[in-house]
Amino acid sequence: MQMSWTHHVLSRRRALTAATGLAAGALLPPTAAPGTASAQGSALAPAAEYMNPVIWQDFADIDVIRVGGTFYASASTMHYSPGAPVLRSYDLVNWEIAGHSVPMLDFGAKYDLNGARGYVRGVWASSLAYRPSNGTFYWLGQIDFARSYVYTATAAEGPWSRLTTISTPYYDAGLLVDSDDTLYVAYGNTTISVAQLSPDGRSQVRAQQVFTTPSSVGTLEGSRFYRINGQYYIFLTRPANGQYILKSSSGPFGPYTMRQVLLDLRGPIPGGGVPHQGGLVQTQSGAWYYLAFVDAYPGGRVPALAPVVWTADGWPVVQLVDGAWGTSYPSPAVPPPPRPVTPMTGVDTFDGTALKPRWEWNHNPDHTRWSVNNGLTLRTATVTNDLYWARNTLTHRIQGPASTATVQLDHTAMRDGDRAGLALLRDSSAWIGLKRDGGVTRVVMVDGLTMDGNWNTTGTGVVRAGASAPSGRLWLRANADIRPGTGRLGTFSYSTDGTHFTRLGPAFSLGNDWRFFMGYRFALFNHATQALGGSVRVTRFELSVP
Template sequence: MSSRTWFRLGALLLSAGFAVPLAAQVWRSDQGDGTYRNPVLYADYPDPDIIRVGEDFYFVSTTFANAPGVTILHSKDLVNWRIAGHVVDRLDGDPRYDLTQGDAYRRGFYAASLRYHDGLFYVAVTPVGHKTRIYRARTIAGPWTYSELDREAFDPALFIDDDGTAYLGTSIGSDGTVTLLTLNKDLTAVTAARKAYYNKGAEGSKIIRRDGYYYLFNAIPGKLAMTVSRARSLWGPWETKPSIDDKSGGHQGAIVDMPDGSWYGFVMVDAGAIGRMTNISPIFWKDGWPWWGAPDRPDFVPERSPKPIRGHGFAEPPSSDDFSNPVLGSQWQWNHNPDDSKWSLTQRPGFLRLHATRADGIWTARNTLTQKAQGPRMRAIAKVDVQGLQPGDLCGFGSFGKYSAQLSVAAAAVGHRSVRMQVTDSTQDGPQTEMRVPSLAIDAPTMWLRVDLDFETDLGRFAYSIDNRQWRDVGTPFPLAFDWRTGTFQGQQIALSCYNSGPDGGYMDIDSVTVSPLAGTVQP
């Protein structure tokens, strides 16, 4: 049974009443009976690296060009996670991060490595096309500072040996040579570089040490598989055995030790339009090798399993927001660095105000505010005040990614507004193509814009209301998809946007965004 089938089965069990979630939850991994089900987060948290510090677990994930970037989550049990913060407030080193001189979608921060040593947290990460950075902070919440190395190490794997010597492992799937870079004492410079191993197609390395062995985990993206290697020395000789793959649980990850001496594995699995999700699995040891799952079904990530640590309550990253706080919630990220003069939480307290930025479409519009979509099926409703729109403004709510579908309110003249649906198929090199439905005239100052996303059928749909009771469907269902070559290299996101092709524009006030499970399905 494939991982994607497990997720479908989990949704069916949920709807059948075997596990009843709270009303505001889209997905609940913790079953409340001492067990959990995979994935632990039904959302796009790719390239996981998880460590334990005392009784706390920390999880770092890829964020590409989104700002703030390099998300870190915190858990007490590997199942219930909250967002602890972001390493990078704003992306630097390339004008495209400001959506000038082009865009930076599919660039930014990939596959970070997280470690803790001598009272400091370290994050090794390589912005695409730039040299590797080592960030450091006394607390997981920051503030973070960084030093830049003299080279670009693809998918860096930070490892600090028992004697305090720090290394970066790096390999790229187009080759597979694993090189170890030795770092100086304060992890600010490379002092040596040496090839340690060759594993055809390997990347996404992780290194740990246990009982006199070094263990090297590598993703083999071409096969959506993972291997594990071991050696008595970092320089080999290495033995290698195949491990799990996307049919049995995932293809990029490693293992983390528990307070009681046991081990658990974490692994990324490609899961279609929702993106790349993280599975958690027990690890058992046999003949000095780590095996995923249980002895009666080795190297197979269980769909459901006892919780690694019991006694901790349900937790999840935030999603709904009434914008009553003076800072944005940790679930929100801008599509690139924002123009801070074009948004505010204080100009109208209790509302997020998005001023129209100048753009010819959502792909080039700065200050598009996103958060990760959730599966298996979700509904999101934005309550908006559109009285501040000016002629030419196009402001709304919807999905963002490979397909960017927006239900927008357009202002043709002051006081004359209409609802418009646009679906943009974003391609890497070519122009945007748009599918539109006829505009629907509307004169209400306050509206509710609704988007349903169904990751079982990979379809979305729109509706709007002027009273939050009677709803009017708009257009036909639109597609959801993931393609690393195009779009944002992420699963579908939900997004608020406001732009105008001219120099002058107004604004949209967002009163709230409410995220909840979708009871039915979206059908063609």
């Protein structure tokens, strides 16, 4: 199915004038195959190039849509809260985090770290859609294989609210708003089904199995549902090395025929996996793109973008460079953006009274024990010697291929038994921070925080190095090399003036097993081991790249 990049997208795109008057979110017909009459029409001028991955941060199970001149994407977040970030872009290359579709994981006490834990549960592959008839965004996903939830908002940044709960768990759901405004959901693992929702989107009115994956293919899941040029398509992934598509000319309930889109395709990240489980999206000029993710542990699953063309009989073809998903392509031809997007790196001084959408908590926080007011105050919320049980641990994705997080922290109000600092957080973790015991505060580097395959704690940490901590302010720094393969090291240092940093402890080897799914994150934490009442104040966080 792959074609050489010599059949360039420049000969594939329709003139921008063809989009004049195009309704918001409307789909133009697929562009024709190379060599056909329409493929030989007017070409756009050569454009600048973009590099893959377009976002080197952990955003997996991507769904991507366009509304007017704006692109939006959604991603999995598992046990992090708020969940299901909504990303926004004007060119498919430069992205910002606009908000979250799931404001709180109110799906049971385990998501509050209350008697149980929700690690590797929560928000899995889900779907984002826009309904022009009521000007509303829809998020749909299943939780804990028990039921499905629908959230809505009139703006991507929110506020988002729960519309309904549906008893059917739509596993790896793809939501389609059809041209007649009917809502359909494609879902399932190996056995693929389609459900029709009620006009108000609150309930299911019909469901039917539409496809059984041949044993020769194996597992198909990760549905994305489209109607393009009168045909219905269900875009499916074969984890973690293939992408397939089903096509029906007879309506959303089939019958469907299947073709392979890609299999064992070399990806754009050295040492990383095969691009898969993303979505198709069309620009205003009619060009098509596939936004997929690449397994790139320890950093997680990161988005990569490639152009797509269509065969004369209506099947998508990913455009390749030397037989692989390109590390670069000509940038999409789109109108100039109305403004620059907000960078995913840089400084946060926690100005204002709300966290910026780049931040997500490890499980739901206790909102009575943190505050933002030109600085972040973390009051101890849990008495535990286990960071994996500690509430109000605030996380930030790591920027690849390597980046550094630097935190300015005031520890004046810590109490005996408190532990606070900056972690590299995953199922094998390490941190630099402060231990206050017997009235003495020390800066320490700790590793050996581990979980087993059932996400139970097997190690609560071992102090590898320590030093006397000055009173008042301290700067903590963690560097993470998240390149797959031979990199994968984290190092820690501290400073008393914010300029001169002292390395503390040995290098930490970042785990690259995929089964935790989420990649490493930088994490700010403060928990008690004796009694509640202490606090720390973070006045500055900086995520920088070399």
